[in-house]
Amino acid sequence: MRILILGGDGYLGWPTAMRFSQRGHDVHVVDNYLRRRAHAEAGTDSLMPILPDLPARAAAWHEVSGREVGVTEGDLTDPQLAQDVIGGFRPDAIVHYGEMPSAPYSMKDRDHAVFTQTNNVVGTLNVLWAMRDLTPDCHLVKLGTMGEYGTPDIDIEEGFLEIVHNGRSDYLPFPKVPGSMYHLSKVHDSHNIHFACRVWGLRATDLNQGVVYGIQTDETRLDDRLATRFDYDDVFGTALNRFCVQAVIGHPLTVYGTGGQTRGYLNIVDTLRCIELAVLHPADPGEFRVFNQFTESFSVMELAEIVQKAGVQAGLDVGIQPLDNPRVEAEVHYYNPAHTKLLDLGLRPHLLSTELVGSMLSVIERFRDRVITEHIDPRDRWRPAT
Amino acid sequence: MRILILGGDGYLGWPTAMRFSQRGHDVHVVDNYLRRRAHAEAGTDSLMPILPDLPARAAAWHEVSGREVGVTEGDLTDPQLAQDVIGGFRPDAIVHYGEMPSAPYSMKDRDHAVFTQTNNVVGTLNVLWAMRDLTPDCHLVKLGTMGEYGTPDIDIEEGFLEIVHNGRSDYLPFPKVPGSMYHLSKVHDSHNIHFACRVWGLRATDLNQGVVYGIQTDETRLDDRLATRFDYDDVFGTALNRFCVQAVIGHPLTVYGTGGQTRGYLNIVDTLRCIELAVLHPADPGEFRVFNQFTESFSVMELAEIVQKAGVQAGLDVGIQPLDNPRVEAEVHYYNPAHTKLLDLGLRPHLLSTELVGSMLSVIERFRDRVITEHIDPRDRWRPAT
Numbered sequence: 001m002r003i004l005i006l007g008g009d010g011y012l013g014w015p016t017a018m019r020f021s022q023r024g025h026d027v028h029v030v031d032n033y034l035r036r037r038a039h040a041e042a043g044t045d046s047l048m049p050i051l052p053d054l055p056a057r058a059a060a061w062h063e064v065s066g067r068e069v070g071v072t073e074g075d076l077t078d079p080q081l082a083q084d085v086i087g088g089f090r091p092d093a094i095v096h097y098g099e100m101p102s103a104p105y106s107m108k109d110r111d112h113a114v115f116t117q118t119n120n121v122v123g124t125l126n127v128l129w130a131m132r133d134l135t136p137d138c139h140l141v142k143l144g145t146m147g148e149y150g151t152p153d154i155d156i157e158e159g160f161l162e163i164v165h166n167g168r169s170d171y172l173p174f175p176k177v178p179g180s181m182y183h184l185s186k187v188h189d190s191h192n193i194h195f196a197c198r199v200w201g202l203r204a205t206d207l208n209q210g211v212v213y214g215i216q217t218d219e220t221r222l223d224d225r226l227a228t229r230f231d232y233d234d235v236f237g238t239a240l241n242r243f244c245v246q247a248v249i250g251h252p253l254t255v256y257g258t259g260g261q262t263r264g265y266l267n268i269v270d271t272l273r274c275i276e277l278a279v280l281h282p283a284d285p286g287e288f289r290v291f292n293q294f295t296e297s298f299s300v301m302e303l304a305e306i307v308q309k310a311g312v313q314a315g316l317d318v319g320i321q322p323l324d325n326p327r328v329e330a331e332v333h334y335y336n337p338a339h340t341k342l343l344d345l346g347l348r349p350h351l352l353s354t355e356l357v358g359s360m361l362s363v364i365e366r367f368r369d370r371v372i373t374e375h376i377d378p379r380d381r382w383r384p385a386t
Numbered sequence: 387m388r389i390l391i392l393g394g395d396g397y398l399g400w401p402t403a404m405r406f407s408q409r410g411h412d413v414h415v416v417d418n419y420l421r422r423r424a425h426a427e428a429g430t431d432s433l434m435p436i437l438p439d440l441p442a443r444a445a446a447w448h449e450v451s452g453r454e455v456g457v458t459e460g461d462l463t464d465p466q467l468a469q470d471v472i473g474g475f476r477p478d479a480i481v482h483y484g485e486m487p488s489a490p491y492s493m494k495d496r497d498h499a500v501f502t503q504t505n506n507v508v509g510t511l512n513v514l515w516a517m518r519d520l521t522p523d524c525h526l527v528k529l530g531t532m533g534e535y536g537t538p539d540i541d542i543e544e545g546f547l548e549i550v551h552n553g554r555s556d557y558l559p560f561p562k563v564p565g566s567m568y569h570l571s572k573v574h575d576s577h578n579i580h581f582a583c584r585v586w587g588l589r590a591t592d593l594n595q596g597v598v599y600g601i602q603t604d605e606t607r608l609d610d611r612l613a614t615r616f617d618y619d620d621v622f623g624t625a626l627n628r629f630c631v632q633a634v635i636g637h638p639l640t641v642y643g644t645g646g647q648t649r650g651y652l653n654i655v656d657t658l659r660c661i662e663l664a665v666l667h668p669a670d671p672g673e674f675r676v677f678n679q680f681t682e683s684f685s686v687m688e689l690a691e692i693v694q695k696a697g698v699q700a701g702l703d704v705g706i707q708p709l710d711n712p713r714v715e716a717e718v719h720y721y722n723p724a725h726t727k728l729l730d731l732g733l734r735p736h737l738l739s740t741e742l743v744g745s746m747l748s749v750i751e752r753f754r755d756r757v758i759t760e761h762i763d764p765r766d767r768w769r770p771a772t
Contacts, residue, residue, distance in 0.1 A: 079496055110465055110515035114508055121507070121574070122500055129496035132770065153556040154549060163540060163549055163561070168720070170539040172561035175549070176577065177584075184581055188507070188574040191562065195570055198563075199714045199768055328585045334554070382585055384518065 002026045003279060004089055006076060006127070007097030009054050009386050010035060012143075012212065012271055015228045016095060018219035019272045020279075021067045023269055028083075028089045029054055030071035034100060034119070035229070035236065043377045044236070046229035047245060047367050048215070060225040076123035079130075086138075088128040093279045094131070096142045098123055099185070103147070104235045104326075104380040106182035114179040119194065120185035125295055128196040139282035140204040141275060144186045146264045146294060146337065151178030156337035159190075159206060160288020160332050179329055180382070190290075197288035204287070205278045210264030210294025212271050213352070214239035215363050228268075233375040240265065242376070244357060247311040247318045248364045249371050256378070257325030259301030262335040264294025267350040277345040292339040295349035310357035328382040388412045389665060390475055392462060392513070393483030395440050397403050398422060398529075398598065401614050401679035402481060404605035405658045406665075407453045414456035414475045415440055415649045416467075420486060420505070421615070421622065422707075430622070432600070432615035433631060433753050446611040462509035465516075472516040472524075479665045480517070482528045484509055485571070487560055489533070490621045490766040492568035499567040506571035507578065514582040525668035527661060528579055530572045532650045532680060532723065536563030536592055539714050542723035545576075545592060545676020565715055566768070576676075583674035588671070591664045596650030596680025598657050599738070601749050613624040614654075619761040626651065626689050628762070630743060633697040633704045634750045642764070643711030645687030648721040650680025653736040663731040678725040681735035696743035712764040 003020050007013040008029025021027045031054055039045050051057045054071040061069055070089070074081040076098050086094070099120040100106070106116035124142070129140050149156045154174070162171050173194065176187045189206075196202045220226050231237045232245035243253045266274075273294045283289040287375070298306075304320045311318035325331065343349075387405050391757050393399040394415025407413045417440055437443045440457040447455055456475070460467040462484050472480070485506040486492070492502035510528070517524050535542045538561070548557050559580065562573045575592075582588045606612050618631035619624045619674065629639045652660075660679045669675040684692075690706045695702035729735075736742070 055735075079500075110512065112509050113515065114465075117511065117578075118504055119505060121503060125500050125503065126496065129499065152558055154551040154554045154558075157551075161549075161551060163547075163551075165540040165543075165547060165549075165721065166542045172538055172540075173563065175558035175561055177559065178577070178581065181578075181581075184577055186576075187577050188503075188570075191564065191570055191573050192503075192567075195567075198567075200770075384586075 001092040001279065002089060004085065004091035004094045005029045007031055009033060010097055011229050011231065012268065013097045014057060015217045015220055015268065016272055016275055017069055018061055018226065019217065019276065021069050023066060028072065030072045030074060030085055030098065032073065032075040042235060042375065044372055046234040047232055047364060047370055048227040048230045050227055050229050051225055058225065064223045064226060076126055077119055079126045081133065082126035082130045087134040089198055090135055091138055091186055091348060093139045093141055093282065094127065095275055095279065096124065096127060100182065103180035103182045104195065104378065105196050106180055106379050107382055116182050117185045117188065121188050124189045125192060128192065128202065131202055132196065132200045136202060138200065140193065141278045142189065142204060142206050144206045144208040145183060146208050146210045146292060147183040148176050148178050148187045148190065149174060149337065151333040151335055152177065153334050157340050158292045158341050194288045197286055203283040203285050203287040205283050206288065206290045207274065207278060207293040208290060210238065210266050211238045212266055212268050214268035215360055217269055217272055228276055234378045239300055243304055244305040244360045244364055245365065245371060246315055246376065248361055248368050249373065250317065251373065251376060252309060252319035252321035253304040254377060255300050255304050255320055255322045256327060257322065257331045259304065259322065260299050260331045261329055262297050262299045264297050264337060264339065265352065266293065266295045269350055270295055270347065274342050275349055277342055277347060278339050281345055291341045292337050293342060294339055296351055297335060304352060306352065307357055310354040310361060313354060314358055314361050315357065323378065326378040326381045346378060387478040387665065388475060389413045390471065390477035390480045392480060393417055393485065395419060396483055397615050397617065398654065399483045400443060401603045401606055401654065402658055402661055403455055404447055405603065405614065405662065407447065407455050408451060408605055411593055414458065416455055416458045416460060416484065418459065418461040424491065428621060428761065430619040430758055433618055433756055434613040436613055436615050437611055446508045446609065449599045450612060463505060465512045468512035468516045469520065470571065473520040476521055477524055479525045479527055479668065480513065481661055481665065482513060482526060484710050486568065487620050489566035489568045490764065492566050493768055494766050502568050503571045503574065507574050510575045511578060514578065517588055518582065518586045520549065522588060526579065526588065527664045528575065528590060528592050530576055530592045530594045531569060532594050532596045532678060533569040534562045534564050534573045534576065535560060535723065536565055537719040539720050540564065544724050546680045565713065571679065580674045583672055587672040589669040589671050591624045591669050592674065592676045593660065593664060593679045594676060596652050597624045597626065598652055598654050600654035601746055602654055603658055621763045625686055629690055629693040630746045630750055631757060632762065633693050633702055634742050634747055634754050635759065636703065637759065637762060638705035638707035639690040639693060640763060641686050641690050641706055641708045642713060643708065643717045645690065645708065646685050646717045647715055648683050648685045648692055650683050650723060650725065651738065652679065652681045656681055656733065656736055659733055660728050663728055665735060667731055679728060680725055682737055683721060692738065692740060693743055696740040696747060699740060699746055700747050712767045714768040
């Protein structure tokens with residue numbers, strides 16, 4: 001298949017590109033290095049060193065695997081670029097990771113909020129209009145987030161639910177109560193994509209993904225130059241990955257609030273498998289399909305305790321330090337989201353274990369000298385100081 | 387009260403400004419003349435002549451009423467302008483009409499879709515951030531649309547509904563299935579405003595308005611120079627107003643498809659009363675309140691038949707011409723939206739009648755020489771030609 005990967009320079013985008021390439025698909029990646037620039041501006045960086053740009057990564061991949069990955073360096077918010085790359089490559093599937101992915105970044109101030117929403121919404125609108133006009137049979141596999149749902153007091157379904165009301169019923173989009181300007185941007189995307197499927201007959205899969213953890217995939221293990229980025233800072237780091245870095249450097253694990261916030265999580269190798277399953281089993285024309293993409297749920301405190309236990313087994317002294325929560329979110333809540341659709345397609349989850357955390361700790365240990373400690377604690381608060 | 391009216395040059399914005407001013411409130415209006423420019427570009431115009439800009443309108447209003455209305459000519463997507471006007475005027479309430487309001491405009495092509503969504507979403511985000519930082523107790527009264535809901539097969543509630551699911555229940559936002567890139571922009575706004583109330587404690591009323599008809603209000607009647615604009619073209623005209631113009635000039639009434647599309651409607655004088663009721667009874671701090679703002683529902687064919695009947699009574703020969711529907715929408719559907727909250731606050735509806743349509747026809751008759759007939763039939767189609 002011809003597979004276009006938007007955001008192909010990212011934590012998940014680059015390993016996804018290599019995986020599809022390794023399996024013989026024709027892969028083209030697009031990225032404008034937004035994440036690299038945001039790191040450079042903030043004085044933060046990936047824990048693992050990564051090659052300087054996509055051409056260098058594609059060249060290393062070619063050297064290791066003998067396979068070609070096409071590269072476009074450019075910005076999806078440029079409509080001409082979106083048209084050129086989609087019309088030129090004519091993909092069978094587009095895997096769309098190409099957005100600003102950080103909730104804290106989006107909550108810094110007005111400029112960051114507006115940038116996050118316009119960057120994400122306009123980039124995706126450009127993709128939708130280009131698909132409509134140039135490749136209407138192409139399948140869009142779009143990365144959303146479980147955070148679109150918030151934490152309602154009912155079971156979360158996969159995108160839609162049957163609502164019975166006043167003696168009638170309809171199958172409608174699951175109501176969304178997202179928790180940041182970033183999460184809102186993904187809700188806007190979901191509505192726009194749903195519309196494009198209903199009205200233009202496009203086919204799309206919206207993957208509401210949980211928090212991803214892990215460092216290595218089958219392809220990154222082949223050569224250090226194929227490493228994917230690994231973020232642990234306050235803006236781009238996510239709970240488990242950040243805790244692992246903190247454990248290695250002797251920083252107490254920064255639990256926000258009481259740590260009862262429960263979310264879905266999955267291993268990076270399961271992300272790649274989920275994307276592959278979605279691409280190999282496309283939505284029907286006109287279908288807007290939503291999968292909840294995670295394998296198990298943990299509270300933040302449970303995660304911290306797992307990392308603490310694995311750390312102790314590795315001979316580390318790991319403390320847990322609850323911080324005043326910079327976010328506005330429920331710290332005690334019901335959480336029971338469905339996630340059977342990817343299992344039904346064949347996903348076999350790699351579940352979290354202290355052994356897996358232990359292997360992450362040992363990889364991180366190799367790069368501990370690269371850790372920038374001053375950007376681990378949260379700086380961006382959801383509410384103005386009072 | 388100090389009342390800031392965004393979009394104060396529009397069909398509803400200008401009459402709203404005069405009404406609040408007439409009742410002794412301190413009123414300031416903002417507009418960037420987006421609608422006037424879009425008309426100039428398209429070669430269309432308001433049926434009634436209107437004064438050339440807001441300073442001229444405010445001067446005429448002062449001459450007639452002795453009252454002052456403040457004016458800012460500028461664009462809400464400029465964050466500095468939003469801050470300056472909100473921080474300078476320090477309103478108790480902001481009535482926000484200041485968006486691109488046309489579904490056909492938003493469906494023309496990618497550029498118009500992206501413009502509509504970014505213009506509306508960014509302008510509203512700028513207002514929310516400025517309120518957060520400068521006037522956190524101010525009440526935002528935001529114009530949404532009944533079109534955000536689409537036509538679900540269950541009763542539509544006012545913004546939220548109790549969902550019972552798998553033995554649990556929660557009160558959640560009503561699912562939205564909007565029908566154009568424009569309607570989507572209003573859904574995005576609603577999610578953003580809901581977030582600002584939940585997380586920043588702002589207070590807001592989202593008015594999901596039906597289709598407005600009518601020409602005159604108590605204030606526009608005082609002097610011809612106080613007329614509000616009246617659009618009947620394919621882009622900015624709406625069903626009933628457009629039918630009335632067609633009846634006067636002998637153009638068959640353009641019903642899209644079979645005409646079974648049912649929507650909520652209200653008289654422009656009821657719009658003004660609804661806005662006043664919302665402003666005088668503000669939402670609580672942190673509350674995101676949604677009112678469905680319409681007084682009665684009609685199918686498009688029912689509207690056409692009412693106009694036809696009123697036209698015959700006025701001695702006009704009125705035909706009805708079903709057109710191939712340029713939109714993608716259900717032409718036969720269930721439609722039963724709640725609209726009790728504004729009635730509970732004291733709204734007494736002015737319902738549609740052949741007499742009222744007759745009075746519209748006689749006003750239109752005075753300006754029939756200004757009708758631009760070549761831009762009445764629809765040009766913008768929801769789906770690409772096949």
